[in-house]
Amino acid sequence: MKVKVGKKILSANEQYAEQNRRFFAERRILCLNMISSPGSGKTSILTRTINELKGKVKIGVIEGDIQTDYDAQRIKATGADVVQINTEGACHLSAAQVSGALEKLPVSKLEVIFIENVGNLVCPSAFELGESGKTAVLSVAEGDDKPAKYPALFAKSKVLLINKIDLLSLGAAIDFDIEKVKSEVHRLNKKIEIFSVSAKTGEGYDGWCHWLAEQAKKTNATNCK
Amino acid sequence: MKVKVGKKILSANEQYAEQNRRFFAERRILCLNMISSPGSGKTSILTRTINELKGKVKIGVIEGDIQTDYDAQRIKATGADVVQINTEGACHLSAAQVSGALEKLPVSKLEVIFIENVGNLVCPSAFELGESGKTAVLSVAEGDDKPAKYPALFAKSKVLLINKIDLLSLGAAIDFDIEKVKSEVHRLNKKIEIFSVSAKTGEGYDGWCHWLAEQAKKTNATNCK
Numbered sequence: 001m002k003v004k005v006g007k008k009i010l011s012a013n014e015q016y017a018e019q020n021r022r023f024f025a026e027r028r029i030l031c032l033n034m035i036s037s038p039g040s041g042k043t044s045i046l047t048r049t050i051n052e053l054k055g056k057v058k059i060g061v062i063e064g065d066i067q068t069d070y071d072a073q074r075i076k077a078t079g080a081d082v083v084q085i086n087t088e089g090a091c092h093l094s095a096a097q098v099s100g101a102l103e104k105l106p107v108s109k110l111e112v113i114f115i116e117n118v119g120n121l122v123c124p125s126a127f128e129l130g131e132s133g134k135t136a137v138l139s140v141a142e143g144d145d146k147p148a149k150y151p152a153l154f155a156k157s158k159v160l161l162i163n164k165i166d167l168l169s170l171g172a173a174i175d176f177d178i179e180k181v182k183s184e185v186h187r188l189n190k191k192i193e194i195f196s197v198s199a200k201t202g203e204g205y206d207g208w209c210h211w212l213a214e215q216a217k218k219t220n221a222t223n224c225k
Numbered sequence: 226m227k228v229k230v231g232k233k234i235l236s237a238n239e240q241y242a243e244q245n246r247r248f249f250a251e252r253r254i255l256c257l258n259m260i261s262s263p264g265s266g267k268t269s270i271l272t273r274t275i276n277e278l279k280g281k282v283k284i285g286v287i288e289g290d291i292q293t294d295y296d297a298q299r300i301k302a303t304g305a306d307v308v309q310i311n312t313e314g315a316c317h318l319s320a321a322q323v324s325g326a327l328e329k330l331p332v333s334k335l336e337v338i339f340i341e342n343v344g345n346l347v348c349p350s351a352f353e354l355g356e357s358g359k360t361a362v363l364s365v366a367e368g369d370d371k372p373a374k375y376p377a378l379f380a381k382s383k384v385l386l387i388n389k390i391d392l393l394s395l396g397a398a399i400d401f402d403i404e405k406v407k408s409e410v411h412r413l414n415k416k417i418e419i420f421s422v423s424a425k426t427g428e429g430y431d432g433w434c435h436w437l438a439e440q441a442k443k444t445n446a447t448n449c450k
Contacts, residue, residue, distance in 0.1 A: 039367025142264025
């Protein structure tokens with residue numbers, strides 16, 4: 001038996017990820033895979049982002065949760081298109097699940113698709129979904145030691161949103177050194193963009209939304225593949 | 226070939242968990258497997274618990290982290306015995322890792338061993354370590370929808386610590402309804418004990434430390450098997 005070498009054998013997940021990657025490239029859609037601990041504010045970030053960019057950037061969302069459709073309901077309330085995936089216990093989304101969800105989204109009218117992954121700072125970063133890039137979220141309430149303790153996501157992400165910065169104005173209640181986090185994350189990943197925001201007050205959203213709109217425009221102008 | 230039925234075939238992890246369970250039972254040690262999202266305050270809860278119960282309950286700690294020994298250093302500073310496990314990427318501790326760590330702890334002088342699992346609200350709850358019970362931690366900064374969205378841990382835990390309640394005094398900055406969480410958690414798990422605490426200010430520690438000391442005493446008096 002002859003074995004052909006030189007061709008990488010892809011896992012089932014990688015095959016679906018590659019298929020999704022082609023799907024986004026052909027349609028010139030920017031797809032961001034959003035990953036963080038539970039409760040860092042992924043859904044709140046998305047609802048405000050959708051509202052701030054209304055009429056400027058067409059955003060759709062794939063919501064990944066172990067159970068409930070709470071997050072999808074919150075996205076739906078903004079008027080954006082959303083598909084909920086329930087993993088029923090699984091700790092991360094798979095590329096096959098995303099592929100199935102894409103069939104239910106009106107992709108022809110979308111410029112950006114956010115995939116909100118299951119709340120988990122560890123496992124989702126190991127499973128490619130075919131995204132254009134990963135978006136990490138870290139809330140200041142989680143502590144500034146997290147990039148050092150959970151480096152994989154920060155090393156792989158295209159952009160990091162440091163969220164809940166409104167809590168920093170409360171003084172000593174929250175110990176979080178933004179500069180320490182930036183320096184640690186840049187040590188792991190020289191290319192990453194970092195924005196400090198508050199999904200609650202809107203602080204820092206100008207920079208983040210401008211960057212996102214530019215990325216969407218770039219993807220739309222030049223096929224991202 | 227005859228296959229003997231009626232005997233459950235245990236996975237490798239279950240075999241080690243069973244071995245650890247016997248280890249704790251024979252020595253009448255209370256072992257609590259502490260699980261939560263990253264940044265909910267597990268290590269801060271432990272350092273204050275150790276300090277508050279100094280001279281009353283002998284506590285040792287097994288620290289699970291993907292990388293760094295930051296948490297073990299913080300435990301060591303209290304004077305308690307601690308062993309660090311680095312999982313190098315894995316999203317949960319295994320019973321075999323705990324078994325190895327137990328060989329390095331001076332177990333004969335301990336009454337309580339806390340296992341601080343990798344920060345992850347999902348995966349660690351699916352892997353038994355041989356513990357007497359699971360201790361869930363949820364910080365008020367994570368939002369009060371977490372028990373509904375990540376039910377497995379709350380359904381399986383012996384005790385839940387709602388942490389960072391000092392942030393609730395900051396008013397509208399944190400939206401977290403403690404009664405909603407208690408009612409949701411009790412719906413999942415009728416037997417669970419719930420304590421609201423602040424590892425920072427010590428609020429609520431009387432109830433938690435009293436409960437812990439009683440559990441340790443009970444385990445010591447009557448073999449927990």
